[in-house]
Amino acid sequence: xxxxxxxxxxxxxxxxxxxxxxxxxxxxxxxxxxxxxxxxxxxxxxxxxxxxxxxxxxxxxxxxxxxxxxxxxxxxxxxxxxxxxxxxxxxxxxxxxxxxxxxxxxxxxxxxxxxxxxxxxxxxxxxxxxxxxxxxxxxxxxxxxxxxxxxxxxxxxxxxxxxxxxxxxxxxxxxxxxxxxxxxxxxxxxxxxxxxxxxxxxxxxxxxxxxxxxxxxxxxxxxxxxxxxxxxxxxxxxxxxxxxxxxxxxxxxxxxxxxxxxx
Amino acid sequence: xxxxxxxxxxxxxxxxxxxxxxxxxxxxxxxxxxxxxxxxxxxxxxxxxxxxxxxxxxxxxxxxxxxxxxxxxxxxxxxxxxxxxxxxxxxxxxxxxxxxxxxxxxxxxxxxxxxxxxxxxxxxxxxxxxxxxxxxxxxxxxxxxxxxxxxxxxxxxxxxxxxxxxxxxxxxxxxxxxxxxxxxxxxxxxxxxxxxxxxxxxxxxxxxxxxxxxxxxxxxxxxxxxxxxxxxxxxxxxxxxxxxxxxxxxxxxxxxxxxxxxx
Numbered sequence: 001x002x003x004x005x006x007x008x009x010x011x012x013x014x015x016x017x018x019x020x021x022x023x024x025x026x027x028x029x030x031x032x033x034x035x036x037x038x039x040x041x042x043x044x045x046x047x048x049x050x051x052x053x054x055x056x057x058x059x060x061x062x063x064x065x066x067x068x069x070x071x072x073x074x075x076x077x078x079x080x081x082x083x084x085x086x087x088x089x090x091x092x093x094x095x096x097x098x099x100x101x102x103x104x105x106x107x108x109x110x111x112x113x114x115x116x117x118x119x120x121x122x123x124x125x126x127x128x129x130x131x132x133x134x135x136x137x138x139x140x141x142x143x144x145x146x147x148x149x150x151x152x153x154x155x156x157x158x159x160x161x162x163x164x165x166x167x168x169x170x171x172x173x174x175x176x177x178x179x180x181x182x183x184x185x186x187x188x189x190x191x192x193x194x195x196x197x198x199x200x201x202x203x204x205x206x207x208x209x210x211x212x213x214x215x216x217x218x219x220x221x222x223x224x225x226x227x228x229x230x231x232x233x234x235x236x237x238x239x240x241x242x243x244x245x246x247x248x249x250x251x252x253x254x255x256x257x258x259x260x261x262x263x
Numbered sequence: 264x265x266x267x268x269x270x271x272x273x274x275x276x277x278x279x280x281x282x283x284x285x286x287x288x289x290x291x292x293x294x295x296x297x298x299x300x301x302x303x304x305x306x307x308x309x310x311x312x313x314x315x316x317x318x319x320x321x322x323x324x325x326x327x328x329x330x331x332x333x334x335x336x337x338x339x340x341x342x343x344x345x346x347x348x349x350x351x352x353x354x355x356x357x358x359x360x361x362x363x364x365x366x367x368x369x370x371x372x373x374x375x376x377x378x379x380x381x382x383x384x385x386x387x388x389x390x391x392x393x394x395x396x397x398x399x400x401x402x403x404x405x406x407x408x409x410x411x412x413x414x415x416x417x418x419x420x421x422x423x424x425x426x427x428x429x430x431x432x433x434x435x436x437x438x439x440x441x442x443x444x445x446x447x448x449x450x451x452x453x454x455x456x457x458x459x460x461x462x463x464x465x466x467x468x469x470x471x472x473x474x475x476x477x478x479x480x481x482x483x484x485x486x487x488x489x490x491x492x493x494x495x496x497x498x499x500x501x502x503x504x505x506x507x508x509x510x511x512x513x514x515x516x517x518x519x520x521x522x523x524x525x526x
Contacts, residue, residue, distance in 0.1 A: 011385045058384060086385045121321060122274045122349045
């Protein structure tokens, strides 16, 4: 009996997201197909995050169990040989029988990439949101502080109200980093994320940056818990699941986060 | 009468290079098709560099003339609306009737991207050469100095010997820059380049880096002018035409270059 944890990366452009669907190809389906071929048995996968259609991953964590005794290194080699070129297995390791990629994680890091200016270089078209309006970075950084700490993020959750009753989440870190070639990266670490929460926070930050929302509106939007008051949902193709944490990284100080004073 | 200069960028992955060919789609064909549609006349294009199949461009310069009086801004807008998403027009401007993108340029800059380590992130697969062997960066930097200045680059030119009799070229600058995510950029500026010269220099530098060639062999390879002694041709998909210069940038000092002492 083996339980294997895979660290995987994929370009989501040509997939309907992580989860299997009748609409078209999914990452889960591709991985299951390749694993079943290697192991000659049916395999059920569990992933740390069900990334949406078009969303990319640099550090998705996927687990499966098998009755056989497996060599993680050979599984990784085999998968990388069989999987399409837009999915890679970066690491494979054996884990405890009761390890669960979703239930055991304590935080996730997402990156969102934005391309500014009139024209986007074609290399970035599948990996960043091309945003035409000039942005006030200073104001966006001020706005990002309101999201830090523990809040009710109802205003940043799309639909499915009945499925997710508790909307309290903690953001440990939110950084806005200028990149070469007129791009920006918004990097968010939080305990768990509501449906489309990262993309709604990004859309709201960009609305503040271009003046469609004011800084003062952000705390009110959080307080009013109304999705319609926040900014638009940023498109999927700028989003990357960067890392899944199974223990909190050292630079996160819970006491500070909970008072919301982290900068 | 108008003569228009276009600054264009493209991902070469799905094209058979710049030049029209019966083998499949080319950048030239796509641009001519779009321009003919806008201008309602046949258009002939001239490009600063005939990039090969799979090679990308960030700053290709393309020119055409028309009997009509054209507004460059509207041409750019129209082209960006009609062209496939992997080709963009970054700028358009009117130039003198006798401006020629190939004959008038004084230097070109190419970037070559290499991905190191066992596994390549899927986002880089169309944009960098995945090189498995560990590299000695210090030795590669030493080796790069031999290429600087004016040399006979016969050993770095593929085929077509009879077509290109003069193989003397000048390299103004050759830099090796570490990038995030275990990547390298090799940046080369030179006056003109022989067929596959950049990719042959890159292949040779990587051979030095991984120990397949020694530092001392480089001046001998240049001297012996034998293509078989140099390293392999690096694959096309790591190469970017970065910039075409119509006057030499200030940081290039010709007197230093010609003695080959530029570092």
